[in-house]
Amino acid sequence: MANPPIENRRIVYAKRPEGKPTADCFRLETVPVDVPGIGQVLVRNDVLSVDPYIRMRMEAVDSYAPVMTIGELLVGRTVGQVVESHDAAFEVGDWVVGRLGWQDYSVASPKDLQKVTQGTAPLTAYLGSLGSTGITAWVGLMEFGRPKPGETVLVSAASGAVGSVVGQLARRLGCHVVGIAGGAHKCEVVKSDFHFDDCLDYKSATFDDDLRRALPRGADVYFDNVGGRITDTVLPLLNLFARVPLCGLVSQYNSVEPYRIRNYREVFNKRVTIRGFVLSDHRDLWPAATQDLMKAYADGQLHYRESIAEGLENAPAAFIDMLDGANIGKQLVRLRPAAATTTPRDAS
């Protein structure tokens, strides 16, 4: 058995951002690796998921989740490999997914880990379309959007990790699916890779007119990932009894002063249901969602893309750029050079 790892690199929260986060809001630390106790395992994290919701936890006051305290480890899901096990259910070499944070090594309890196997899908898919990202899309669309075949489903941040899954699930149900994304290139990807029927560029000067023209029969579901001005543009285009699963407000996370919604009266006029939701409230739906996502993937009806940054030290930049919309699909960070991850255990 190789020597156990000694040093752990991790990224902690260093400073509250005012508006857009900057590099100095994060600090890379090197600390001793934690020692797993009885019933625990030590995981070497391989790939990290960075997600927009982190930005809300960087606020000064609690929002949908408690704020982070300065000096706290950044939260995030990883896929990694067990390098030391004190639990009978896990062996060294097992691949696991868990909320293990922005760090190289994590001590974890089995209940916080999900075993994954290579073969069915690449392991990173379990951080994205086949993991909590995909389940978020599924819960929002199926539980709160409840689209019927033939209805029109509109999706903002359509080229993003969640949005791209929403559209594909809706297409699979027989819906007409229209996306909204930032820039012509993203719109092309949404149509070519994710097979949306149409996609509109919200950065275009003609966006409002374009969207109206793209929805001659209105929208029955608006899966909202962004809030702000786009929500205001969409509200008058909703049909009677439209459903708006509200998954996030990424357009607002960096705003010091929030965008003020002008067309709220449409919620009454069209008898709309708006429903804010967070995945962690709906654990009862995870098995059904996972099963359905795996089936869609196996059927070749669930495509995904990843934007992968290299090295833990580049995670903050990847996160900052993601909030600006630099990514397509799931934003990931490979924590160490790919070659190093092929051995089950190393002594870095």
Add this chain to the structure above:
Amino acid sequence: MANPPIENRRIVYAKRPEGKPTADCFRLETVPVDVPGIGQVLVRNDVLSVDPYIRMRMEAVDSYAPVMTIGELLVGRTVGQVVESHDAAFEVGDWVVGRLGWQDYSVASPKDLQKVTQGTAPLTAYLGSLGSTGITAWVGLMEFGRPKPGETVLVSAASGAVGSVVGQLARRLGCHVVGIAGGAHKCEVVKSDFHFDDCLDYKSATFDDDLRRALPRGADVYFDNVGGRITDTVLPLLNLFARVPLCGLVSQYNSVEPYRIRNYREVFNKRVTIRGFVLSDHRDLWPAATQDLMKAYADGQLHYRESIAEGLENAPAAFIDMLDGANIGKQLVRLRPAAATTTPRDAS
């Protein structure tokens, strides 16, 4: 049999308002009384209900209902008496409620009429707490608010026809009930007559602080009749998984430029469900609602107040003042001197 009535006074829509409606938006006409055909009845309207939703139908573009055209009879429910019947199910002298418009006489089909009897409650109650107003309150609270005993229910326009019923139904369920109304007098009435636990005056300079103090445990249901600034004040006070039945936006009906909602992000943060609704979409719930309202009334747990204007010609002023919040409880108009309504038929 007395001579049939010859002349019918009615109020038609004369001019679109810009902001607050003025008297010249309405015109009183005298026309021949319509002649009922086979299977129809002629009703002499006694009391008219004037309702805020009419203002939305005076817009230039369709909102939740089609706009009225200039020259069209104003819509509204009345309680009246059958003065001529060509249908076996109705006799001269029967009291009925229906959507018979702002006029003295209406020809109606039996399917559009509901027979009501004097005795259980005053007939005007069937235009208010025991009629569509009460059913609106019931549907919004029970179907979309779904309060649990011990939860806090917040109600705007609490001294109004709908709001006053909402609070009493919520109290009956064992909820803590807080109202919002305009002015100290209305707040007193909400507490003394409608038995809310508390009521805050939105016209007070300290309203925001008052409301926060009145809701130390937040609000689980916000029954919204008004929209606008009050909604913005309430959103940060909602609890996790709060429900917001959106019944109307009376603060906005006279606005040329809508109030812009600043705190929309709370809908996501608190995983709120906002649900716009209109009574006519939920006819399946009317029997259950009516039964429950009648029981609450019989149990002495449903009190109501009426603001009654005298004379059809004063209906426009009553409507205009109601939009300014002049009324307490249900706004009604008695179409002719009370004495004249005691004979089953007159020949005016």
